Structure formats: structure tokens, C-alpha cells
Amino acid sequence: MTPVTVVRSQSIKLLDEDVDTDQMVPARFLRTSAATGLGACLFYDRRFGLDGERLAGFPLNPPMYQGERILIGGANFGCGSSREHAPWAFKDFGFDVLIAPSFGEIFYHNCLKNALLAIAVDPESHRFLSLWDGLVTVDLDQQVIQAGDVQVPFAIDPFMRFCLMRGLSQLGYVTEQEPLIALFEQKNDQRIVPLSGVGSI
Amino acid sequence: MGQTLFDKVWQQNTVKAETPDQPALLYVGLHLLHEITAPQAFAMLEEWRLPVRRPDLTLAMVDHCAPTSKDADGRFVVKDQATVAQIDALTSDCTRHDIPCFSLDHPFQGIVHAVAPELGLSRPGQVIVCGDSHTSTHGAFGAIAFGIGSSEVAEVLATQCILQRRPKNLRVIVDKVLSPGVSAKDLALYITTKLGAVGGKGYAIEYQGAGIRALSMEQRLTLCNMTIEMGARFGLIAPDQTTLDYLGRCLLQREIEASVLGLFSDPDAPWDKELVIDADQVSPMMSWGTNPAMSIALGDELPLPTTATERQAYAYMGWQGQKVASGRVVDHVFIGSCTNGRISDLRIAAAQMQGKTVATNTQCLIVPASKLVKQQAEDEGLDLVFRQAGATWGEPSCSLCNAMNGDLVAPGRLSVSTSNRNFEGRQGQGARTVLVSPASAAQIAIRGHL
Numbered sequence: 001m002t003p004v005t006v007v008r009s010q011s012i013k014l015l016d017e018d019v020d021t022d023q024m025v026p027a028r029f030l031r032t033s034a035a036t037g038l039g040a041c042l043f044y045d046r047r048f049g050l051d052g053e054r055l056a057g058f059p060l061n062p063p064m065y066q067g068e069r070i071l072i073g074g075a076n077f078g079c080g081s082s083r084e085h086a087p088w089a090f091k092d093f094g095f096d097v098l099i100a101p102s103f104g105e106i107f108y109h110n111c112l113k114n115a116l117l118a119i120a121v122d123p124e125s126h127r128f129l130s131l132w133d134g135l136v137t138v139d140l141d142q143q144v145i146q147a148g149d150v151q152v153p154f155a156i157d158p159f160m161r162f163c164l165m166r167g168l169s170q171l172g173y174v175t176e177q178e179p180l181i182a183l184f185e186q187k188n189d190q191r192i193v194p195l196s197g198v199g200s201i
Numbered sequence: 202m203g204q205t206l207f208d209k210v211w212q213q214n215t216v217k218a219e220t221p222d223q224p225a226l227l228y229v230g231l232h233l234l235h236e237i238t239a240p241q242a243f244a245m246l247e248e249w250r251l252p253v254r255r256p257d258l259t260l261a262m263v264d265h266c267a268p269t270s271k272d273a274d275g276r277f278v279v280k281d282q283a284t285v286a287q288i289d290a291l292t293s294d295c296t297r298h299d300i301p302c303f304s305l306d307h308p309f310q311g312i313v314h315a316v317a318p319e320l321g322l323s324r325p326g327q328v329i330v331c332g333d334s335h336t337s338t339h340g341a342f343g344a345i346a347f348g349i350g351s352s353e354v355a356e357v358l359a360t361q362c363i364l365q366r367r368p369k370n371l372r373v374i375v376d377k378v379l380s381p382g383v384s385a386k387d388l389a390l391y392i393t394t395k396l397g398a399v400g401g402k403g404y405a406i407e408y409q410g411a412g413i414r415a416l417s418m419e420q421r422l423t424l425c426n427m428t429i430e431m432g433a434r435f436g437l438i439a440p441d442q443t444t445l446d447y448l449g450r451c452l453l454q455r456e457i458e459a460s461v462l463g464l465f466s467d468p469d470a471p472w473d474k475e476l477v478i479d480a481d482q483v484s485p486m487m488s489w490g491t492n493p494a495m496s497i498a499l500g501d502e503l504p505l506p507t508t509a510t511e512r513q514a515y516a517y518m519g520w521q522g523q524k525v526a527s528g529r530v531v532d533h534v535f536i537g538s539c540t541n542g543r544i545s546d547l548r549i550a551a552a553q554m555q556g557k558t559v560a561t562n563t564q565c566l567i568v569p570a571s572k573l574v575k576q577q578a579e580d581e582g583l584d585l586v587f588r589q590a591g592a593t594w595g596e597p598s599c600s601l602c603n604a605m606n607g608d609l610v611a612p613g614r615l616s617v618s619t620s621n622r623n624f625e626g627r628q629g630q631g632a633r634t635v636l637v638s639p640a641s642a643a644q645i646a647i648r649g650h651l
């Protein structure tokens with residue numbers, strides 16, 4: 001995975017509250033077993049009308065969208081379904097950072113697993129960033145968002161930060177815990193009940 | 202100081218304790234897979250050349266894109282090649298890794314959140330995960346059950362463990378009991394309006410009180426299912442005699458530990474947040490907006506939208522110029538899903554539809570949540586009641602809950618649904634969804650309007 005350190009870009013705003021992952025990637029685009037090429041589906045039903053026409057008023061369409069890598073979202077961004085297709089679509093579209101007052105929890109974790117830095121900020125900072133049209137610099141090492149003279153510090157799980165900055169997959173970390181896992185299984189042998197009988201029916 | 206139920210189950214399943222620098226590593230007792238979010242996880246395993254650690258604790262099934270109709274020869278009508286490929290990907294991945302998989306023709310196929318409980322696989326005290334947000338359903342047994350992404354599915358396949366930070370504890374105390382004709386679905390929508398769509402964020406929600414103890418196991422599954430709509434990934438209920446009786450009737454009988462009845466929150470357990478409600482204040486509910494927290498009691502006046510989000514929802518749903526929802530013509534009624542597609546839901550719907558016919562302006566689709574539910578319903582003659590009323594009786598699937606299998610609501614049409622989400626476009630691009638209980642859905646199907 002590509003390490004995340006500093007991202008510098010202007011931001012695009014999509015400030016609606018409770019934007020769910022069904023809107024981000026409508027269910028009919030989930031009929032794929034691939035995790036690639038989903039950028040074309042991102043917010044499809046909001047980018048395009050019923051007749052397939054591009055809706056110029058939607059921020060992710062030109063002329064409003066001009067290759068920004070940072071998106072400022074509204075509260076409860078990414079609520080709903082657990083589909084990891086949503087962060088895959090944001091990354092594929094070209095985004096590296098999402099900033100919102102709050103996120104759907106499953107979506108938030110899915111973002112951080114895919115080098116898509118999701119940052120929750122306080123409402124006042126969010127209001128400021130929503131109105132700021134200049135360059136925004138997101139520095140994961142310093143845990144700060146810089147917009148002009150304004151600095152907005154942000155919190156992130158130190159473990160997630162460590163993995164993101166080094167481009168490490170958490171799959172690597174969990175597989176390294178093998179001795180502890182084996183020990184747990186040994187100690188809890190009575191409690192771990194195989195689904196015996198299921199396979200044969 | 203005492204412990205909450207959630208914290209007890211957490212502790213029992215901790216492989217490696219949480220520190221400021223590292224999340225806890227929890228052992229997963231049951232891992233459920235389906236065709237939409239698992240194939241990418243298997244691809245990650247391939248990339249890392251990792252085997253599946255515990256295929257014997259893993260179960261897969263086809264549900265999200267399973268067709269609801271069969272042709273004259275009894276073959277499933279799969280509407281596109283992408284779906285065929287998706288089902289093939291899951292079944293071949295499972296065969297390769299020795300994981301049991303219930304595909305379309307399997308006698309136990311159904312929606313994961315219906316099948317695991319009815320077979321007796323969802324157990325008190327376990328950690329249960331699935332790449333689906335409605336995994337909170339299984340918390341009804343006193344388990345830590347939650348939805349995860351595909352990357353996490355890969356981690357669980359490889360190690361049978363999941364990294365987690367411990368959430369805070371929220372309890373919802375439901376005093377008194379629900380009035381006749383009011384169901385757990387109404388209760389769930391009511392609690393969602395009180396907590397809001399983000400009120401549960403960061404919390405595990407435990408439901409307690411006389412109103413919860415009085416619920417059947419299937420009603421408890423409905424309530425825990427809807428917990429994700431309050432922003433919380435976890436909803437759980439302490440196991441009691443109702444839980445044990447239910448497990449004792451399941452198809453697969455497995456030994457029940459005596460310690461199960463010790464799984465409850467201690468009286469002096471610390472709570473980070475609390476909500477107390479009276480069950481007798483809950484009446485049949487309906488959603489009016491585009492998330493489940495935007496709900497009102499059936500028959501109440503529509504709220505005047507005050508925020509931008511509410512105004513957008515109001516416009517999307519097409520309520521302009523209407524003071525009340527009553528009288529609005531309903532194009533579709535859907536009864537089914539992991540929320541309300543179980544046998545008790547279908548019995549309630551059938552009781553309302555017995556000897557009546559669905560309104561001519563309304564299409565009614567009824568989809569059992571699993572093959573076992575379908576069989577039971579047919580043994581009881583419920584399918585006949587539905588068919589004679591003019592409803593369509595489908596094959597087990599998520600169907601119109603997520604509109605992935607070809608079942609769709611056309612743009613602008615109004616759908617009354619027993620499913621869990623009324624998001625914009627959830628049942629089809631431009632489709633409008635009103636969430637209700639099975640009893641209300643069946644009554645509305647007959648009437649043809651709200």
C-alpha cells in the first residue's frame with residue numbers, strides 16, 4: 001500500500017449530512033468481485049440523471065470538480081452499508097483525504113485500511129474548512145490540517161497512523177500474532193465450537 | 202466495579218489486550234460470508250498466499266443477489282452474467298478453502314442473518330462478524346456481533362481474529378411491555394427517533410428492561426438488526442430462558458454452557474450513556490424521510506422540515522403540500538429482509554391478508570428470509586394466503602431491501618417496506634421508501650394507500 005504522509009490540494013465540498021454508502025456506490029454496481037475501477041461508479045446517481053445526463057450542479061462533476069484530492073463531507077459521512085467498495089471508489093476517483101464532523105464507523109475503518117485518510121474534525125473547524133477555497137495541507141505525521149494561517153489539529157488512532165505512514169497492511173500485523181492466537185485456541189478449546197454438521201447437510 | 206455484558210464477552214474473547222498503541226485482538230467464534238464482500242477478501246488471501254485458518258468456524262451463503270423468481274422449469278432466473286460470476290466466485294473460493302457454502306439450491310440457503318440464528322449457529326458469548334452492517338442482528342443472543350469491511354474479512358479468514366478498539370457502553374432501558382399490534386420493528390424505529398441516526402456512534406447498545414424480556418427471540422433479532430441505523434455497530438441483549446428455549450428448538454443442537462446465564466450486565470456496571478423509554482408509549486411507526494431516524498407514528502402529522510437535510514428528504518419523498526401521510530397512494534409493498542422476513546413476521550402478515558386482496562394499484566412482494574422459513578410458511582399454508590390475496594411469493598433473498606437481484610422500484614414510485622433502510626435510491630434509482638412493521642405493511646397492501 002502507498003504510504004500516506006502529506007497531502008496538499010484544494011478541497012471539494014459535499015456537505016450534505018448522513019450521506020450513506022448506498023449513495024457513494026449504488027448497489028447495482030456491487031455486482032462485481034473486483035476492488036478496482038470503481039471510481040466511475042462513485043456517486044453515480046447523483047452525478048448523472050435518470051437519462052444518463054451529467055448533472056453540472058453536483059460538486060464531483062466538472063466544472064466544479066477539478067482533480068481535488070481532499071473532500072470535505074457532512075456529518076455522519078458514510079453511514080449505512082459496510083461495502084468497502086465506497087472507499088475503493090473514492091481512492092480510484094482520486095481522493096486521498098476525507099474530512100467531516102463525523103463518519104459512519106464501518107466506513108471510517110474501511111477508509112483507513114485503504115490509504116484513504118478519514119479525519120473527523122470539530123464543528124467549528126469543519127465550518128471554517130467548508131468555506132475555505134485555498135490550498136489545504138494535511139500532515140499525518142504532525143496530525144494537523146493547515147489552511148492558510150489556520151491550523152486544525154486532528155486525532156487518529158496511533159496504530160492506524162503507524163500503519164498508514166508506512167503503507168503497512170494490517171493483515172501483516174494480525175498474521176504475526178500467530179503464537180498468541182494458537183495459545184488462545186489451546187486455552188479455550190471447550191468454548192470454540194466448530195460448525196460440525198453444517199458441511200455434511 | 203461491575204462489568205457490562207459487552208465487556209464480559211469482550212474479555213472472554215480477547216487474544217491480545219488493547220493498549221494505547223494497539224487495538225485489542227479478538228477471537229471470532231463465527232464468521233459469515235456472502236457473495237458481495239467475500240470474493241475480494243479471498244483475492245487478498247491469494248495475494249498474500251495465506252490459507253484460511255478456521256474453515257470450520259466459517260459459513261458462506263448467497264443472499265444479496267439471489268433471484269426471487271424461478272422459471273417454469275424450476276430454475277432460478279439470474280438476470281445478468283455479473284451475478285452468475287459473483288456466485289461462482291464465492292462457491293469456488295469456498296470449495297478451494299473447504300468452507301461450507303449454501304448456494305442457491307442448498308436447502309438451508311437464505312439471508313445470513315436469518316440462517317445462522319435459525320440453525321443454532323449464533324451463540325451467546327461469541328464474537329460474530331460478517332462483511333455486512335446488519336450483523337448486529339446476532340447480538341440478540343448476547344454476542345458481540347458486528348459488520349466489517351472486506352479487508353477485515355481477509356484478516357479474519359487468515360487469523361480468525363479481528364482488531365478492535367473497545368466501544369463505550371450505552372444502555373436502552375425499555376420499561377413496561379409493547380401494546381398488542383406493536384412490534385419490535387416499531388420499537389426499533391421509535392428508539393431510533395429518540396437516539397437519532399448518530400446517537401449510537403461509538404457505543405455498543407445493550408437493550409434491557411421488561412419490554413425486552415417480553416420480546417420473542419425473533420423480535421429481539423429485529424431490534425438488534427436495526428441498531429446500526431442508530432449509528433452503533435453493536436446491539437445486544439442478555440441471554441435468558443427465551444434465548445435457551447429458542448436454541449433448544451434449532452435444527453443443529455449443540456451443547457449449551459451453563460455459564461451462558463451468567464452473561465448479563467452487573468447491577469453496578471458503569472454506563473457511558475443511557476436512554477429510558479416506556480414500551481406502552483410506542484405505537485405503529487412509519488419512516489417519512491431518507492433515514493430511519495426520520496420516523497413518526499402512523500397517523501401523526503408529517504413534521505415540518507427544519508434542517509437542510511430534512512428539507513431534502515421531504516422533497517425527495519414528495520411530501521410537498523401534504524400535512525399527513527394518510528391517503529398517499531402506494532405502488533409497492535415489500536415484506537421480507539433480515540429485519541422482517543422470519544416466520545413470525547410472515548404469520549403476522551398472513552393474518553392481516555387472510556381472505557382479502559391486495560389493492561389493484563399496488564404490487565406486493567413477499568420474500569421469506571430463508572429456505573427453512575419458506576418451507577415452514579408453506580407447511581402452514583401462508584403462501585396460499587399471500588397468493589390468493591394477489592401477492593407474489595418469492596425465493597429467499599435480500600431482494601428489494603437492497604435492490605441488487607433485479608427486484609426494483611421505479612423512479613418516483615412509493616414503496617412501503619419492512620426492510621431496514623429508506624436511503625435515497627436504496628430500492629432503485631429515485632425510488633421512495635417508507636419503513637414499517639410487517640403488520641402495517643400487510644394492511645397497507647390491502648388498502649393500497651397509506
